[in-house]
Structure formats: C-alpha cells, structure tokens
Amino acid sequence: MNVLVVDDEQKNAELVAAELRDAGFTASHVSGGAAAIQRLEAGGVDAVVTDLRMKPPDGMAVLVEVRRRWPETTVVVMTAFAGLATAREALKLGAQDYVEKEGDYVEVIARVLRDAAEKRELLQSNRALAASVESLRRDALAVIGDAPATRAALELLRKVAATDSTVLLRGESGTGKDLFARTLHALSKRAGGAWVKVNCGALPEALLESELFGHEKGAFTGAVRQKPGRFEDANGGTLFLDEIGEMPLPLQAKLLQAIEEKTFTRVGGNRPITVDTRIIAATNRRLEDMVKERSFREDLFFRLNVFPIVLPPLRDRPGDVPRLVDHVLRRHGAPPDKLTADARRALDSYTFPGNVRELEHTIERALILAGADAITPAQLSFAQPEARREHGWVPRIPPEGLSLEALEKELILQALERASGNKSAAARLLGLTRRTLYSRMEKHGLRTPGEGEDAEGEGE
Numbered sequence: 001m002n003v004l005v006v007d008d009e010q011k012n013a014e015l016v017a018a019e020l021r022d023a024g025f026t027a028s029h030v031s032g033g034a035a036a037i038q039r040l041e042a043g044g045v046d047a048v049v050t051d052l053r054m055k056p057p058d059g060m061a062v063l064v065e066v067r068r069r070w071p072e073t074t075v076v077v078m079t080a081f082a083g084l085a086t087a088r089e090a091l092k093l094g095a096q097d098y099v100e101k102e103g104d105y106v107e108v109i110a111r112v113l114r115d116a117a118e119k120r121e122l123l124q125s126n127r128a129l130a131a132s133v134e135s136l137r138r139d140a141l142a143v144i145g146d147a148p149a150t151r152a153a154l155e156l157l158r159k160v161a162a163t164d165s166t167v168l169l170r171g172e173s174g175t176g177k178d179l180f181a182r183t184l185h186a187l188s189k190r191a192g193g194a195w196v197k198v199n200c201g202a203l204p205e206a207l208l209e210s211e212l213f214g215h216e217k218g219a220f221t222g223a224v225r226q227k228p229g230r231f232e233d234a235n236g237g238t239l240f241l242d243e244i245g246e247m248p249l250p251l252q253a254k255l256l257q258a259i260e261e262k263t264f265t266r267v268g269g270n271r272p273i274t275v276d277t278r279i280i281a282a283t284n285r286r287l288e289d290m291v292k293e294r295s296f297r298e299d300l301f302f303r304l305n306v307f308p309i310v311l312p313p314l315r316d317r318p319g320d321v322p323r324l325v326d327h328v329l330r331r332h333g334a335p336p337d338k339l340t341a342d343a344r345r346a347l348d349s350y351t352f353p354g355n356v357r358e359l360e361h362t363i364e365r366a367l368i369l370a371g372a373d374a375i376t377p378a379q380l381s382f383a384q385p386e387a388r389r390e391h392g393w394v395p396r397i398p399p400e401g402l403s404l405e406a407l408e409k410e411l412i413l414q415a416l417e418r419a420s421g422n423k424s425a426a427a428r429l430l431g432l433t434r435r436t437l438y439s440r441m442e443k444h445g446l447r448t449p450g451e452g453e454d455a456e457g458e459g460e
C-alpha cells in the first residue's frame with residue numbers, strides 16, 4: 001500500500017512516514033496541503049494520512065479534495081488538537097478514521113491502514129467475482145428456447161443452481177443435457193471452481209475407477225506415480241458424470257458412498273480422502289427400468305434423483321425450432337434470410353428425433369451445400385427420412401388449435417410447389433390419386449372443375 005503522509009511540520013511528516021515504512025508500508029511525505037494535491041495528481045497513492053491543522057488548504061480541504069477526485073483513496077486524519085466535533089466532521093466527510101497525535105499513534109494509523117487495505121482487497125475481489133459471474137450469466141443465455149417446457153426446465157435449473165444439491169439431468173439424446181450441466185455450474189456459487197466432466201460410458205470399469213477416484217503408486221501395472229482422480233480435481237467445483245447409466249454396477253457402490261459421505265479411497269490406497277465436490281449426472285436412459293433389471297442400483301438412483309430436471313424433446317417445444325435455427329445461423333455468421341421460406345417451413349414441420357444436435361447438424365450441412373446461395377429444402381437432409389415415412393409424419397397441434405381445412409390446403413400447395421406443378425407427382429407426395437387431388441384442389445378453390453384434366457399429359 002502506497003501511503004502519502006501530509007503535515008506542514010516537515011519533521012513530523014518525515015517521522016510518521018519512516019515509522020509507517022518500518023511497519024511495512026511504502027510511504028512518502030510532503031509538507032502542506034497544496035504539495036499533497038500535487039503529489040496525488042501524479043498518481044499511485046492508495047492512502048493519505050494528513051494532519052488537520054495546516055495553513056490552507058488544511059487537512060479537511062485535502063480530505064474533501066481526495067474524496068471528490070480520488071474516491072478509491074483512503075484518508076486518515078491526525079491531529080494534536082482532538083475534538084469530538086472535528087472528528088465527527090472528518091468521518092462525515094469520508095475519512096477512514098481519526099487519530100489523535102499522542103502516544104504510539106503511528107501504530108494506530110498503521111492498524112487503520114491495514115484494515116482499509118483488507119476492505120479494499122475484499123471489495124476488489126468481490127467486484128472481480130461479480131464481473132465474472134456476470135459474464136457467466138451472459139454465457140448462460142446461450143440456452144435458447146422460450147417454449148413453456150424449456151422455460152420450466154430453465155426455471156428449475158436457476159433454482160437448484162444456488163444450492164449444492166445433486167442434480168440428475170434427463171432427456172433424449174441431443175436435448176441439451178451437456179449444455180444445461182455447464183450452465184448449472186456457471187450459475188452456481190461454484191462458478192469460480194473447477195468444472196470437470198467424466199463420460200462414464202467411455203472407459204472400461206478398472207480405468208473408470210482410477211479416473212474418478214485416482215490411484216496410489218503401484219496400484220496396478222503402469223501406475224508408476226500417484227494420481228489424484230477427477231473427484232479430487234473437482235474439489236470446490238462441480239463434477240459432471242455424463243452417461244451415468246453406463247456406470248458399471250460394481251463401481252456404483254463406491255460412487256454412492258463418495259456422494260453420500262464425500263469421502264473415498266484412491267485405487268490401491270486406504271487413506272480416506274474427503275472432498276467438497278458437487279455432482280451433476282446426466283443420462284438418456286430409463287434408469288427406473290435399469291433398476292428393475294438390476295443393472296442400476298436403486299439406492300444410487302434415489303440418491304441421484306434428488307432433483308431431476310427432464311429436458312423436453314424438441315418436438316414438445318413449439319416455437320423453439322425457429323429460435324434455434326436463427327441461433328445456429330448467427331453462430332455461423334449467416335443472416336436470417338440465408339434460409340428460403342420453404343426451407344424454414346420444412347425445418348419447422350420436421351420432428352427432429354435427434355433434437356437440437358440434429359437441428360445444428362442439419363443446418364451446418366446445409367450451409368456447406370448452399371455456399372453463397374440461400375438454403376433450399378433440398379439441402380436439408382433430415383437424419384431419418386425412412387423412419388418418417390414408416391411412421392408417417394404427424395404435425396403437432398399448437399396450443400391455440402388449428403384449422404384442418406387450412407392445413408390440408410397448405411399441404412396441397414406445398415406438394416404442388418415441391419412437384420413443380422406436376423399434379424401426379426404432387427398426388428404421390430400426398431398419397432392420393434390424381435383424381436382425388438383434383439377434387440381436393442377444387443374444394444379449396446385451387447382449380448376449377450374440369451380444368452386442364454386431359455390437357456396435362458402426365459402419367460399416373
């Protein structure tokens with residue numbers, strides 16, 4: 001801490017500065033208020049210790065000037081003529097403290113300065129923390145979606161983020177379990193701590209055990225050094241156990257104990273290791289069924305399922321598809337009109353069995369195929385066209401309901417558009433005969449009866 005001592009009695013200023021240096025501060029001194037302001041203007045002063053009674057500008061004037069121009073700088077006032085009124089006045093004007101010049105008063109000043117330095121550090125680290133939390137919160141907005149089901153999941157996430165509770169993220173593949181897990185950590189008070197992810201399905205049992213819990217030297221062939229596990233790496237932070245359904249049964253018992261007691265031993269060791277690690281687990285498997293089949297421990301399931309968050313599949317999130325589409329386009333620096341209206345419609349009516357991941361991949365592929373042009377429906381290769389044909393595509397009825405007539409008309413128009421006006425091809429797209437298509441077109445006013453029936457020369 002860089003301290004400036006101000007006193008118009010040069011000797012005293014020197015003395016106080018010297019004692020403060022002995023106490024471990026960086027201290028310099030000036031004689032009088034005017035010199036003090038000059039020195040402050042040069043910058044780098046963290047604290048001012050000033051005498052009160054000086055010829056103008058006096059200590060009070062210095063105090064007022066410092067508060068006004070350098071609000072971060074601490075001011076301590078000292079005087080030989082103590083008076084409660086003056087002391088009160090100085091404190092009111094923002095002095096850190098008021099010290100009488102008697103006895104070992106420089107020691108008192110040193111203590112006041114040390115307290116001030118501590119407060120300052122705390123304030124600064126709080127500010128840094130607030131700033132990093134703020135930036136993490138902004139990142140958290142990377143979760144796109146406004147559908148009621150998405151909002152509900154996000155609301156749960158926000159509530160549980162503030163706690164240390166174990167969270168189980170459930171949902172189909174590609175629904176955002178990974179993204180939600182990271183967001184949960186970022187929103188929690190552990191955001192400044194480690195974020196560690198382990199995919200429980202990626203390693204065979206023995207390796208997974210040492211990955212999670214670490215091992216001692218010589219625990220197995222190849223264990224040439226002691227190695228802490230991911231539970232320890234995540235101490236003070238969050239451990240994300242992805243694909244928890246793949247965790248081998250024998251390891252599940254050790255995991256349960258580690259979660260419940262926050263204590264475990266490394267492989268080949270017997271020293272209990274205690275950690276403060278928050279667990280988030282994720283799975284797309286039906287753990288209840290696995291419990292019934294005895295491939296997942298019931299007690300572990302209950303322990304993990306304390307706070308489940310189920311991420312809805314994309315098909316249950318009306319309105320989220322266009323938002324996500326725009327989000328992906330933006331991320332690739334493409335404008336919203338990169339998609340033709342037809343392509344947008346096609347995306348909007350597809351059910352995305354692979355959820356958000358499939359949506360991302362579909363658009364990324366299309367961006368490559370389209371190059372500099374706009375994306376057409378033909379460039380959207382949906383992952384499961386076969387399955388769609390097999391099961392038939394079923395539109396979801398929006399909350400506000402829909403008009404079957406209008407939908408039929410729209411589908412006929414789309415079929416005609418896609419078939420470039422070829423009625424036979426359009427009829428095939430709709431699973432109708434050409435004659436039935438004609439009559440439906442007539443019903444919707446898309447054709448006058450008898451018009452061009454034989455003139456078209458198309459094969460059936």
Ligand SMILES: Nc1ncnc2c1ncn2[C@@H]1O[C@H](COP(=O)(O)OP(=O)(O)OP(=O)(O)O)[C@@H](O)[C@H]1O
Pocket residue numbers: 142143144145171172173174175176177178179180283284324327356357360
């Ligand atoms: N709501 C969302 N907003 C923005 N991006 C999302 C959203 N949900 C998912 N994503 C993105 O979709 C992709 C797949 O999500 P993620 O990896 O989190 O899914 P998952 O549920 O973990 O899937 P899996 O079960 O296959 O591991 C990621 O690129 C992710 O960033």
Ligand SMILES: [Mg+2]
Pocket residue numbers: 177178242
């Ligand atoms: Mg995942």
